[in-house]
Amino acid sequence: MKLDSKVPGGHLSEKWDNHKDALKLVSPKNKRNFSVIVVGTGLAGASAAASLGELGYKVINLCIQDSPRRAHSIAAQGGINAAKNYQNDNDSIWRLFYDTIKGGDYRAREANVYRLAQVSNAIIDQAVAQGVPFAREYGGYFANRSFGGALVSRTFYARGQTGQQLLLGAYGALMRQVDEGNVRLFPRREMVDLVVINGKARGIVARNLITGELETYMADAVILATGGYGVAYFLSTNAINSNASAVWRAHKKGAFFGNPCFVQIHPTCIPRSGDYQSKLTLMSESLRNDGRVWVPLKKGDKRHPNDIPEEERDYYLERKYPTFGNMVPRDVASRNAKMVCDEGRGVGETGMAVYLDFRDAIRDLGRETIEERYGNLFEMYKDITGEDAYEVPMRIYPAVHYTMGGLWVDYNLMSTVPGLFVLGEANFSDHGANRLGASALMQGLADGYFIIPYTIADYLAGTKLEKVSEDNEAFKEAKEEARSRYEKLLSVKGNKTVREFHRELGDILWNKVGMSRNEQGLKEAIEEISKLREEYWNNVRVAGEMNTMNKNLEMAGRVADFLELAELMAIDALHRTESCGGHFREESQTPEGEALRDDENFSYVAAWEFKETGKWEMHKEDLKFEFVTPTQRSYK
Amino acid sequence: MEKKKLTIHLKVWRQKDADSKGKFVNYTVNDVNPDMSFLEMLDVLNEELIKKDEEPIEFDNDCREGICGMCGSVINGTAHGPQSGMTTCDVRMRMFKDGETIVVEPFRARAFPVIKDLAVDRSALDRIMSKGGYTSVRTGGVPEALSVPVPKPNADEAMDMAACIGCGACVAACPNASAALFVGAKVSHLALLPQGRPEAARRVERMVAQMDEEGFGACSNHGECEAVCPKEISITAIGRMRREYLKAMFK
Ligand SMILES: Cc1cc2nc3c(=O)[nH]c(=O)nc-3n(C[C@H](O)[C@H](O)[C@H](O)COP(=O)(O)OP(=O)(O)OC[C@H]3O[C@@H](n4cnc5c(N)ncnc54)[C@H](O)[C@@H]3O)c2cc1C
Ligand code: SF4
Ligand code: FES
Numbered sequence: 001m002k003l004d005s006k007v008p009g010g011h012l013s014e015k016w017d018n019h020k021d022a023l024k025l026v027s028p029k030n031k032r033n034f035s036v037i038v039v040g041t042g043l044a045g046a047s048a049a050a051s052l053g054e055l056g057y058k059v060i061n062l063c064i065q066d067s068p069r070r071a072h073s074i075a076a077q078g079g080i081n082a083a084k085n086y087q088n089d090n091d092s093i094w095r096l097f098y099d100t101i102k103g104g105d106y107r108a109r110e111a112n113v114y115r116l117a118q119v120s121n122a123i124i125d126q127a128v129a130q131g132v133p134f135a136r137e138y139g140g141y142f143a144n145r146s147f148g149g150a151l152v153s154r155t156f157y158a159r160g161q162t163g164q165q166l167l168l169g170a171y172g173a174l175m176r177q178v179d180e181g182n183v184r185l186f187p188r189r190e191m192v193d194l195v196v197i198n199g200k201a202r203g204i205v206a207r208n209l210i211t212g213e214l215e216t217y218m219a220d221a222v223i224l225a226t227g228g229y230g231v232a233y234f235l236s237t238n239a240i241n242s243n244a245s246a247v248w249r250a251h252k253k254g255a256f257f258g259n260p261c262f263v264q265i266h267p268t269c270i271p272r273s274g275d276y277q278s279k280l281t282l283m284s285e286s287l288r289n290d291g292r293v294w295v296p297l298k299k300g301d302k303r304h305p306n307d308i309p310e311e312e313r314d315y316y317l318e319r320k321y322p323t324f325g326n327m328v329p330r331d332v333a334s335r336n337a338k339m340v341c342d343e344g345r346g347v348g349e350t351g352m353a354v355y356l357d358f359r360d361a362i363r364d365l366g367r368e369t370i371e372e373r374y375g376n377l378f379e380m381y382k383d384i385t386g387e388d389a390y391e392v393p394m395r396i397y398p399a400v401h402y403t404m405g406g407l408w409v410d411y412n413l414m415s416t417v418p419g420l421f422v423l424g425e426a427n428f429s430d431h432g433a434n435r436l437g438a439s440a441l442m443q444g445l446a447d448g449y450f451i452i453p454y455t456i457a458d459y460l461a462g463t464k465l466e467k468v469s470e471d472n473e474a475f476k477e478a479k480e481e482a483r484s485r486y487e488k489l490l491s492v493k494g495n496k497t498v499r500e501f502h503r504e505l506g507d508i509l510w511n512k513v514g515m516s517r518n519e520q521g522l523k524e525a526i527e528e529i530s531k532l533r534e535e536y537w538n539n540v541r542v543a544g545e546m547n548t549m550n551k552n553l554e555m556a557g558r559v560a561d562f563l564e565l566a567e568l569m570a571i572d573a574l575h576r577t578e579s580c581g582g583h584f585r586e587e588s589q590t591p592e593g594e595a596l597r598d599d600e601n602f603s604y605v606a607a608w609e610f611k612e613t614g615k616w617e618m619h620k621e622d623l624k625f626e627f628v629t630p631t632q633r634s635y636k
Numbered sequence: 637m638e639k640k641k642l643t644i645h646l647k648v649w650r651q652k653d654a655d656s657k658g659k660f661v662n663y664t665v666n667d668v669n670p671d672m673s674f675l676e677m678l679d680v681l682n683e684e685l686i687k688k689d690e691e692p693i694e695f696d697n698d699c700r701e702g703i704c705g706m707c708g709s710v711i712n713g714t715a716h717g718p719q720s721g722m723t724t725c726d727v728r729m730r731m732f733k734d735g736e737t738i739v740v741e742p743f744r745a746r747a748f749p750v751i752k753d754l755a756v757d758r759s760a761l762d763r764i765m766s767k768g769g770y771t772s773v774r775t776g777g778v779p780e781a782l783s784v785p786v787p788k789p790n791a792d793e794a795m796d797m798a799a800c801i802g803c804g805a806c807v808a809a810c811p812n813a814s815a816a817l818f819v820g821a822k823v824s825h826l827a828l829l830p831q832g833r834p835e836a837a838r839r840v841e842r843m844v845a846q847m848d849e850e851g852f853g854a855c856s857n858h859g860e861c862e863a864v865c866p867k868e869i870s871i872t873a874i875g876r877m878r879r880e881y882l883k884a885m886f887k
C-alpha cells in the first residue's frame with residue numbers, strides 16, 4: 001500500500017486555503033443524518049465534539065474519566081503558542097512554523113506544521129471568547145512568555161493552569177452541545193475495539209467502567225482523540241489512566257502507526273524518590289525562563305547547594321549553548337542532564353538530579369515577581385518534596401512526558417482506515433522527532449476546532465456509506481473478542497500483579513528505549529519485551545470480576561496493549577540508526593555529542609502496518625522539504 | 637538518610653455497588669515511606685490485597701497532581717484530608733503519625749451516589765455545567781483576542797474562580813450538601829469577564845435551577861466548603877452568585 005499524505009499543491013502559505021476551498025461540504029439539512037463517534041474529551045476530543053455538534057452532526061462522545069473535564073489535557077501547565085506577535089518581537093506565522101519544524105528536527109510534514117502555525121491565532125481568539133482567563137498586563141492586554149526552542153515570547157498562559165483553562169473552555173462548548181442534544185456524552189467508558197465494516201471505520205466497542213458491560217456504538221465515522229502512550233514507561237508525567245489501547249486496537253484493525261519510537265523526555269520533572277512511586281510530576285518548562293540549571297563542577301560534591309561557590313558551579317546549558325542557554329529544546333536539555341549525571345555530577349540522594357536555581361532571579365526581580373510567575377509550581381514542589389525552592393534550588397530530572405509518535409494520518413487527519421480520524425497527541429503529529437513546549441495544546445485545539453470540521457465533511461459527503469446495524473457480524477465479533485480477552489486476563493490467576501509487569505516493562509523501556517539508545521540495548525529490549533509479554537499471559541494475577549467497576553482489570557487490558565506497542569517502539573528505534581530530536585542513537589552523534597541526523601537515509605515517516613503479534617511491515621512516507629532546508633540543529 | 641517508615645492502620649469504607657450496604661473494613665499497612673502520597677499508600681495496600689485474592693479498594697484518580705478533580709475521599713472526617721488547599725492525591729504520608737488510624741470514606745451527598753467503595757457519581761456537576769458554565773460562542777465566530785481588553789484585576793480574580801477543579805469536596809463538606817461554591821465559582825468566573833456578561837443572567841438562573849433539581853441542598857453560610865476546597869475558592873463566590881441571581885430576578 002502506498003501512503004498518500006494528500007498534501008495539496010501550491011505555495012506553503014496557500015496550501016490550506018486552497019485545500020479548504022476544494023473540500024466537499026455537507027448541506028446543513030444533511031448534517032443531521034450523519035453521526036460521528038469522538039473518543040476522548042481532552043483538548044482535541046472536546047473541541048472536535050463541540051465543533052461538530054455545533055455544525056449539526058449527531059455526535060457520540062466518550063471518555064474514561066467520570067467527567068469530560070478531567071481529561072489529561074487538564075494537567076498542562078505552561079502555556080499555548082500562537083503567532084500573534086503581540087510582543088512586537090518580530091514573531092510571525094513563518095517563525096512559529098520554522099521553530100516548530102526545526103524543533104522537531106525536520107521529521108514532520110512541512111504543510112501540516114505550516115497549517116498549525118496558521119490556525120494558531122484563531123485558537124487564542126476562540127479561547128478568549130470562551131472566557132479563558134489568560135494572564136494580562138495592567139493595560140488589560142496579554143502577558144506572554146517564552147518557551148524552549150524559541151527566541152520570541154509567543155506563549156499565552158493562564159497562571160500555571162493553561163491546560164485546565166483551555167480544556168474548561170472546550171468542555172463548556174461541549175456541555176452546551178450536550179444540553180442542546182447534539183452531543184451524547186458517555187463518560188466512564190473505555191474503547192476496547194474499533195469496528196471496521198467494508199473497509200471503513202463504522203463503530204467501536206467500549207467497556208462501561210461502572211457495570212463492566214461491553215457496549216457497541218455505531219456511526220458514519222470515528223475520531224480518536226485519546227492522547228499519548230507515555231504510560232507505557234510506567235513512570236511518566238501522564239495521568240494514571242492515559243493509555244494506548246484505543247490507538248492500538250485501531251492499529252490492529254489496519255491503522256498504521258507512525259514513528260512509534262519518537263518519545264519526548266521532559267527535562268524538568270521532580271526526580272524519583274522510591275519504588276512505590278506511581279507517577280512523576282512535571283515542573284513546567286516555563287521555569288527555565290528564570291531558573292538556571294547547574295551541577296557542581298566536581299564529581300560527588302555532597303555540599304549543600306547554597307554552600308557551593310559560584311566558580312565551582314557548572315551552568316552547563318549556558319556554557320554549551322550561549323544563544324539559547326537554559327532555553328534549549330527539551331531533548332537537548334534532557335540529554336545534557338543525563339550526561340552530567342552519568343559523569344557522576346548529579347545531585348540529591350540518588351545522584352540522578354540537577355539543580356534548577358532561582359537565587360539569581362529572586363535577587364534581580366524580587367521574590368514577589370517569581371511568586372507571581374510560578375507560585376503554584378513552587379507550592380507543588382514543596383508539597384511533594386517538603387523543600388522550599390525560594391531558599392534552596394529545585395532538584396529536577398528528565399521524565400517521559402509526551403509521545404510524538406502515534407497513528408499515521410494524512411493531511412485530512414485521516415488514518416489508513418477510511419473513516420477513522422486521529423487528533424491530538426494520538427496521531428503521529430506535527431512535532432516530528434521532538435515537540436516544542438506549548439505546542440501540544442495548540443495542536444490539539446487546531447485539530448479539533450479548525451481542521452476536522454472541514455476535512456470530515458469532505459469524507460462524509462464524498463463516501464458511499466452503506467447501512468450498518470449493530471447486528472452486523474463485525475460488531476458481534478469485536479465484542480466477543482474483547483470479552484474473551486478480559487476473561488482470559490481474569491482466568492490466568494498467576495503470581496505477578498499487573499503493576500509488577502507494568503513496572504518491569506517501564507524499566508526495560510526507560511533503560512533501553514529511553515533518552516539514549518543503542519543497537520545492542522534495543523535488540524535486548526525487543527527480546528525482553530516479547531518474553532515479558534509471554535509471561536504476562538501466563539502469570540498475571542488480575543483481581544475481581546468482569547461485570548463491575550474493576551480498575552485492576554482496566555489496567556490489565558492496557559498493560560497487555562503496552563506490551564505489544566513497546567516492542568514496536570523498540571523495533572522502530574532499532575531501524576532508525578540516525579539520531580533525531582528525542583530519538584538519540586549513540587551510534588550517530590556529532591563530535592560535541594549532539595544528535596546527528598542522517599537525512600539521506602531517514603528523511604521519512606516510518607509507518608508500521610500490523611501483520612500479527614510481534615510482526616510488522618514498514619511503509620515510508622518520504623518527507624520533502626520545499627520551503628525550508630534541513631540543517632543540523634544548533635542552539636549554540 | 638533513611639527516613640523512618642510508618643505503620644498505618646486504616647478503616648476503609650467498602651461498598652459493593654450503589655444498591656448494597658457498605659461497611660468499614662480494617663487494614664494495616666506497614667513500612668510506609670513518609671514521602672509516599674496517600675494514594676500510593678492505597679496502591680501498596682491494593683497490591684497486597686490482590687496477592688491475597690481479595691478485591692482491591694476502588695478509588696477514582698487520574699492526574700495525581702491536584703488538577704483533574706477525579707480523586708476525592710473523606711480522610712479522618714475531612715474531605716481531601718487533613719491539610720487545607722489539597723486534593724486527596726496531594727496528601728502525603730508524612731502528614732500522619734506512626735501507628736495512626738486513618739478513616740477513609742467516600743464523599744457523601746444525596747446528589748453523589750456511591751458507585752463502589754470510595755468512588756461516587758458526580759455527574760450532577762456536569763449537568764449543572766451544561767446549563768450555562770460557558771459563553772455561548774460558536775467555533776470561529778469570535779472577535780480578535782485583543783479587541784476586548786480585560787483589566788488585570790478582573791482577569792486575576794476570574795482566574796481565581798476558574799481554578800475550581802469540580803471535585804465536589806465542597807458538597808461533601810457542607811452539612812446541607814450544597815453545591816453553591818462550585819456553582820458560585822463558575823458564575824463568578826464568567827461574570828467577571830466582559831465575554832461572560834451578555835448571558836450572565838440566563839446563566840445564573842439556569843445553573844441554580846439545575847442545582848436545585850439535582851437534589852443539592854441550600855447554602856446556609858456554614859463555610860465548610862471554603863475550608864476544604866483544594867483550590868481555595870473564596871466563599872465570596874457564593875455572595876457574587878447571589879447578587880447575580882438577584883440582578884437576574886429583577887431584570
Ligand atoms: C503534566 C503535563 C503538562 C503539560 N503541559 C503542556 C503545556 O504547558 N503546553 C502544551 O502545549 N502541552 C503540554 N502538555 C502536553 C499536552 O497536555 C497533551 O499533549 C495534550 O493535552 C493531549 O491532548 P489530547 O486531547 O490529545 O489528549 P488527552 O488530553 O490525553 O485526552 C485523552 C482523552 O481520551 C480519553 N481516552 C483515552 N483512552 C481512551 C479509551 N481507550 N477509551 C475511551 N476514552 C479514552 C480520555 O478519557 C481523555 O478524555 C503537558 C502534558 C503533561 C503530562
Ligand atoms: S469549589 Fe473547590 S471544593 Fe468545590 S468543586 Fe470546586 S475545587 Fe472542589
Ligand atoms: S487525581 Fe487529579 S486531582 Fe487528584
